[in-house]
Amino acid sequence: MAVGTDLARDLAGIVGDDHVRIDEGALTAYSRDATPLFHARPQAVVLPGSTEEVAAVLRYATAHGIPVVPRGAGSNLCAGTVPLSGGIVLVLTRLDKLLEISSEELLARAQTGVTTATLASAAAAKGLLYAPDPGSHTVSTIGGNVATCAGGLRGLKYGVTRNYVLGLEAVLPTGEIIRTGGRLWKDVAGYDLTRLLTGSEGTLAVITEATVALLPAPAETGTGVAYFDTLADASRAVTAVIAAGVVPATLEFLDRKCIQAVEEFAGLGLRKDAGALLLFGDDGSADNVEDNLARIGNICQANGALEVTLAENVARAEALLAARRCSLPALSRLGSLTILEDATVPRHRMAAMVDRIDRIADQYDLRIATFGHAGDGNLHPTCVLDPDDDEGADRAHLAFAEIFAAAIELDGTITGEHGVGAAKLPYLTDRLGDDQVALLRRIKKAFDPAGILNPGKLGS
Amino acid sequence: MAVGTDLARDLAGIVGDDHVRIDEGALTAYSRDATPLFHARPQAVVLPGSTEEVAAVLRYATAHGIPVVPRGAGSNLCAGTVPLSGGIVLVLTRLDKLLEISSEELLARAQTGVTTATLASAAAAKGLLYAPDPGSHTVSTIGGNVATCAGGLRGLKYGVTRNYVLGLEAVLPTGEIIRTGGRLWKDVAGYDLTRLLTGSEGTLAVITEATVALLPAPAETGTGVAYFDTLADASRAVTAVIAAGVVPATLEFLDRKCIQAVEEFAGLGLRKDAGALLLFGDDGSADNVEDNLARIGNICQANGALEVTLAENVARAEALLAARRCSLPALSRLGSLTILEDATVPRHRMAAMVDRIDRIADQYDLRIATFGHAGDGNLHPTCVLDPDDDEGADRAHLAFAEIFAAAIELDGTITGEHGVGAAKLPYLTDRLGDDQVALLRRIKKAFDPAGILNPGKLGS
Structure with a gap:
C-alpha cells in the first residue's frame, strides 16, 4: 500500500x-x-x-x-x-491468539483481539463456562470486553467482566509493559490495577492480553416466559423472586412497545395485548433448574401474570429467547437511526424508571421503547429516529439527558454496561460529583502524562 | 482527659x-x-x-x-x-452503625467500623449470606476488610471481598468526601475506584462507609474430611475435584506438622500418621450438597485417601471444622512468637510449594508448619519462635524472603489475602516489577499529594 x-x-x-x-x-x-x-x-x-x-x-x-x-x-x-x-x-485484532484454556486452573488466557465467542466456545469444548455474555460477543474482543467491563444477560447470577478478570498484560502510554494480577483468585500484592484497567475504556493503558476465570459449565439450562398487564406487575414479580431467595441466571424484560415491535418484526406469536414480557432462565443441576423455574413461574402467577410458559425443550427455549434477541433489530427497523442507552437503577425501581422514560418520550415526542436486564435493573431505552431528522436527534439528546438525571435520582447510574466514552462524558459529573471527576483526571495523568491515550473520553 | x-x-x-x-x-x-x-x-x-x-x-x-x-x-x-x-x-471504630440490610436489593450498607460478624449475623437473620469470611471476622471491621480485600475460607466458590463491594464512601487525604459505585452490580460510570480502594490498605483514602452485596443464604451446608499419606496426594485430589466440575464452598488443608500440633493441642482424634488432612464442605440445596460431598469423597478415595469421613450432622461438621480453626492457636502454643504468612500459588502447585517451604525451613533450622486454603492455593506457612530468639527471627526473615521468591517462581504471589503493609513491601518489586511499582507511586500521589496517608506502606 x-x-x-x-x-x-x-x-x-x-x-x-x-x-x-x-x-x-x-x-x-x-x-x-x-x-x-x-x-x-x-x-x-x-x-x-x-x-x-x-x-x-x-x-x-x-x-x-x-x-x-x-x-x-x-x-x-x-x-x-x-x-x-x-x-x-x-x-488490536491481529493479536488474536487464544493462548490457553486450563481445566485444572479454571482459567483462559488470550491475546486482546480474540473474540469473546471464540474464547467462550473453546472453554465450552472443555466443559467450562466463560460467564460474561455481552450482546456483541460474537464480534467483540476479550480486550474490548475488559476495557469496557462488558456485562450481558447473566449479570444477576454471574456478575460482569470485572468479576472474571484475573490478570492483564497492558502497555502504558509511555511504552512500559506491565503485567497486573495473574492466575490467582486471591492476590492482594499492590493496588488492584487489574480492576482499575477493567472499564477504563482505553484511556489508561492498552490491554494486550487477559487471563480470565472460567467456571464448570452448568449441567442444564431452562427457560420460561411470563406476560403481565403492566411493567409494574412484572417488576413486583422480579422483586418477589429475589426476595424468595432465587437468583436466576437470566431475568430479562420487554416493555409493551418492544413486544409489539418484535412481534411485528418476527411473528413469534407473542401476546400483543401484554404490557410486559418477562423472560427467565436458570442453569445448574437438572433438579435445581426445574425447581427454580417452577418457583419463578409460581411467583409470577402470584403477582398477576397473564400467562406463564416453561419451555419444555431446548428448541422451545431458543424460541422464547428469540424475543429478547430480536428486540434491537425489531426496533431498529422502525427508523434507521437507533440510539440504544443503558441507564440503570436498583431492580425494584425498574417500573418507576420505565414510567419516567415513557413520560419523557411523550414530552419530547419520541419513540422510545425499553427492554433490558430486569434482574440487575439495567435498562436499554432505545430511541428510533429517521437519520435525516436533525431536529429529532436534538430532541433525543435532551430526552436522554433527562433520562440519565432520572436514573441518578432513583439511586441509579448513567451507564450500566455500555460505558461512558464520548457519549456519556457530559453526564459524568452529575453522577460522580466534581471532586471524584477531578480525581479521575489525576489518575489519568498518573498513567498518561502526555494525555495521548483516547483523549476526550474518561479522565479528560 | x-x-x-x-x-x-x-x-x-x-x-x-x-x-x-x-x-x-x-x-x-x-x-x-x-x-x-x-x-x-x-x-x-x-x-x-x-x-x-x-x-x-x-x-x-x-x-x-x-x-x-x-x-x-x-x-x-x-x-x-x-x-x-x-x-x-x-x-474508626466509633463509626459503627449498621445502616441497612435489604432483602429486596440483596445488599447491606454499614459504617466502616461495624464488625464483619455483626453485618453477617444481621444478614443471616434475614436469610441472607455475606460471603467473605476472613478468620478475623468476629473482631475485624467491614472497613478494614475492604481496605485489605479480606479473603477467607469460602474464596474458591464465593470469591473475596472485592467481589462483594458495590459502593464506598471515602475521604481523600485532602479532605474531599467521595462516593464511589453505589447499589448496583452493573455500573461503569468512571474508573473503578470502588475496587481500587478495595485492597489499598489505607494509603489512598479513608473508607467511612461500605455497601456490600449479599446472597440468599444456602439451604444446607455439609462437611467432610479426608486423610492422605502425603500432601502431594491431597493436592492431586483437589485438582481432580475441580477438574470434575465441582467447586466446593470450602477446601482447606493441614500439613503433617499442623495435624500433629492440632492433635496435641486439642485432642480431636485426628490421625497423627497422616501426611495431610483435607477438609471439604459445600452449601446449596440438600440434594446438591449431598451429591457434591459424595463426589468429593469418591475423588479423594480414587486419589489415595487413607480415610474419608462425611459429617452426618451439624455437630460432627463443627468438630471437623475445629481442626482447621485450631491450627493457628495450636501452632502458637509451640512458641509465643508466631509469624503467619500467606504466599499463594496456583492450586495444582500447592504440594510443590509446601515442599519448597519444608526444605527452606530445614535449611534455616526453623519450625514452619503450613495450613491454608487448598481450593485457591492460598497457603499460610506459620513459623513459631521464642520471642527472645533474635537470631531465630533473623533466620525467619531470610526464610520468608526465599518462600516469597519461590511463590513468585511458581506463578504465585507474596500475599493472597493478608496484604502488603510494611511486612511485605520489601518484596513488592519482585512481584510487580519496577515499572508497576513506579505506577503505584504515581497513583498514590494522585490521591495523596502530601503523602500523609499511611506512609511507608503501599505506594511509598
Missing part, C-alpha cells in the same frame, strides 16, 4: 507497511464505531502484531504528542473508540 | 476532648497491630465520630504534613496499621 506521510512512514517502520493504513476507506471506516451520531477522522490506522509493537507505537505517540485510540471490534455503543482528536486508531 | 500538646488540642477541637488520646497506654497500644515484630509510636490516637470529622482531621493533617494511619480493629497481619512515621492513628 502507498504510505504517503511522515506519520505513516514512521509507523510502518514499527509495524511494517502492510499494517498501516491511510487510505480513504480505512480513515472513513475507523471514524466511527457502533455508536450513531459520533464520528471523527483519524490520520492513520495501525494494526500492530505484537505487544512490543504496541509499546513502540505508544512510545512514538507520546514522544510526538499524537493521540492514540485503542480499538478491538469497535462494537461499543458509547463512542468509546471514535478518534475525537484524530491521530492513530490502534486496531 | 488531659490534652497536653498543640496537636492534641487541635485534634480535640475537631473530635472533642474525649476522643483524642495521648496517654502512655493508648500510644503503646496503638504502636502495634496483630503483626509480630513491627511497632512504632504515634503522637496521638483519634477516634472520629462522623465522616465530617474524618474529613476535618485529614484536612488538618495534610495542611500540617502529619502522617495519618487509618485503623479498624488492627487485626491485620502485615503491619498495615503500624504508624511507622508516627503521627495520628485514626481509629
Whole structure:
C-alpha cells in the first residue's frame, strides 16, 4: 500500500507497511464505531502484531504528542473508540491468539483481539463456562470486553467482566509493559490495577492480553416466559423472586412497545395485548433448574401474570429467547437511526424508571421503547429516529439527558454496561460529583502524562 | 482527659476532648497491630465520630504534613496499621452503625467500623449470606476488610471481598468526601475506584462507609474430611475435584506438622500418621450438597485417601471444622512468637510449594508448619519462635524472603489475602516489577499529594 506521510512512514517502520493504513476507506471506516451520531477522522490506522509493537507505537505517540485510540471490534455503543482528536486508531485484532484454556486452573488466557465467542466456545469444548455474555460477543474482543467491563444477560447470577478478570498484560502510554494480577483468585500484592484497567475504556493503558476465570459449565439450562398487564406487575414479580431467595441466571424484560415491535418484526406469536414480557432462565443441576423455574413461574402467577410458559425443550427455549434477541433489530427497523442507552437503577425501581422514560418520550415526542436486564435493573431505552431528522436527534439528546438525571435520582447510574466514552462524558459529573471527576483526571495523568491515550473520553 | 500538646488540642477541637488520646497506654497500644515484630509510636490516637470529622482531621493533617494511619480493629497481619512515621492513628471504630440490610436489593450498607460478624449475623437473620469470611471476622471491621480485600475460607466458590463491594464512601487525604459505585452490580460510570480502594490498605483514602452485596443464604451446608499419606496426594485430589466440575464452598488443608500440633493441642482424634488432612464442605440445596460431598469423597478415595469421613450432622461438621480453626492457636502454643504468612500459588502447585517451604525451613533450622486454603492455593506457612530468639527471627526473615521468591517462581504471589503493609513491601518489586511499582507511586500521589496517608506502606 502507498504510505504517503511522515506519520505513516514512521509507523510502518514499527509495524511494517502492510499494517498501516491511510487510505480513504480505512480513515472513513475507523471514524466511527457502533455508536450513531459520533464520528471523527483519524490520520492513520495501525494494526500492530505484537505487544512490543504496541509499546513502540505508544512510545512514538507520546514522544510526538499524537493521540492514540485503542480499538478491538469497535462494537461499543458509547463512542468509546471514535478518534475525537484524530491521530492513530490502534486496531488490536491481529493479536488474536487464544493462548490457553486450563481445566485444572479454571482459567483462559488470550491475546486482546480474540473474540469473546471464540474464547467462550473453546472453554465450552472443555466443559467450562466463560460467564460474561455481552450482546456483541460474537464480534467483540476479550480486550474490548475488559476495557469496557462488558456485562450481558447473566449479570444477576454471574456478575460482569470485572468479576472474571484475573490478570492483564497492558502497555502504558509511555511504552512500559506491565503485567497486573495473574492466575490467582486471591492476590492482594499492590493496588488492584487489574480492576482499575477493567472499564477504563482505553484511556489508561492498552490491554494486550487477559487471563480470565472460567467456571464448570452448568449441567442444564431452562427457560420460561411470563406476560403481565403492566411493567409494574412484572417488576413486583422480579422483586418477589429475589426476595424468595432465587437468583436466576437470566431475568430479562420487554416493555409493551418492544413486544409489539418484535412481534411485528418476527411473528413469534407473542401476546400483543401484554404490557410486559418477562423472560427467565436458570442453569445448574437438572433438579435445581426445574425447581427454580417452577418457583419463578409460581411467583409470577402470584403477582398477576397473564400467562406463564416453561419451555419444555431446548428448541422451545431458543424460541422464547428469540424475543429478547430480536428486540434491537425489531426496533431498529422502525427508523434507521437507533440510539440504544443503558441507564440503570436498583431492580425494584425498574417500573418507576420505565414510567419516567415513557413520560419523557411523550414530552419530547419520541419513540422510545425499553427492554433490558430486569434482574440487575439495567435498562436499554432505545430511541428510533429517521437519520435525516436533525431536529429529532436534538430532541433525543435532551430526552436522554433527562433520562440519565432520572436514573441518578432513583439511586441509579448513567451507564450500566455500555460505558461512558464520548457519549456519556457530559453526564459524568452529575453522577460522580466534581471532586471524584477531578480525581479521575489525576489518575489519568498518573498513567498518561502526555494525555495521548483516547483523549476526550474518561479522565479528560 | 488531659490534652497536653498543640496537636492534641487541635485534634480535640475537631473530635472533642474525649476522643483524642495521648496517654502512655493508648500510644503503646496503638504502636502495634496483630503483626509480630513491627511497632512504632504515634503522637496521638483519634477516634472520629462522623465522616465530617474524618474529613476535618485529614484536612488538618495534610495542611500540617502529619502522617495519618487509618485503623479498624488492627487485626491485620502485615503491619498495615503500624504508624511507622508516627503521627495520628485514626481509629474508626466509633463509626459503627449498621445502616441497612435489604432483602429486596440483596445488599447491606454499614459504617466502616461495624464488625464483619455483626453485618453477617444481621444478614443471616434475614436469610441472607455475606460471603467473605476472613478468620478475623468476629473482631475485624467491614472497613478494614475492604481496605485489605479480606479473603477467607469460602474464596474458591464465593470469591473475596472485592467481589462483594458495590459502593464506598471515602475521604481523600485532602479532605474531599467521595462516593464511589453505589447499589448496583452493573455500573461503569468512571474508573473503578470502588475496587481500587478495595485492597489499598489505607494509603489512598479513608473508607467511612461500605455497601456490600449479599446472597440468599444456602439451604444446607455439609462437611467432610479426608486423610492422605502425603500432601502431594491431597493436592492431586483437589485438582481432580475441580477438574470434575465441582467447586466446593470450602477446601482447606493441614500439613503433617499442623495435624500433629492440632492433635496435641486439642485432642480431636485426628490421625497423627497422616501426611495431610483435607477438609471439604459445600452449601446449596440438600440434594446438591449431598451429591457434591459424595463426589468429593469418591475423588479423594480414587486419589489415595487413607480415610474419608462425611459429617452426618451439624455437630460432627463443627468438630471437623475445629481442626482447621485450631491450627493457628495450636501452632502458637509451640512458641509465643508466631509469624503467619500467606504466599499463594496456583492450586495444582500447592504440594510443590509446601515442599519448597519444608526444605527452606530445614535449611534455616526453623519450625514452619503450613495450613491454608487448598481450593485457591492460598497457603499460610506459620513459623513459631521464642520471642527472645533474635537470631531465630533473623533466620525467619531470610526464610520468608526465599518462600516469597519461590511463590513468585511458581506463578504465585507474596500475599493472597493478608496484604502488603510494611511486612511485605520489601518484596513488592519482585512481584510487580519496577515499572508497576513506579505506577503505584504515581497513583498514590494522585490521591495523596502530601503523602500523609499511611506512609511507608503501599505506594511509598
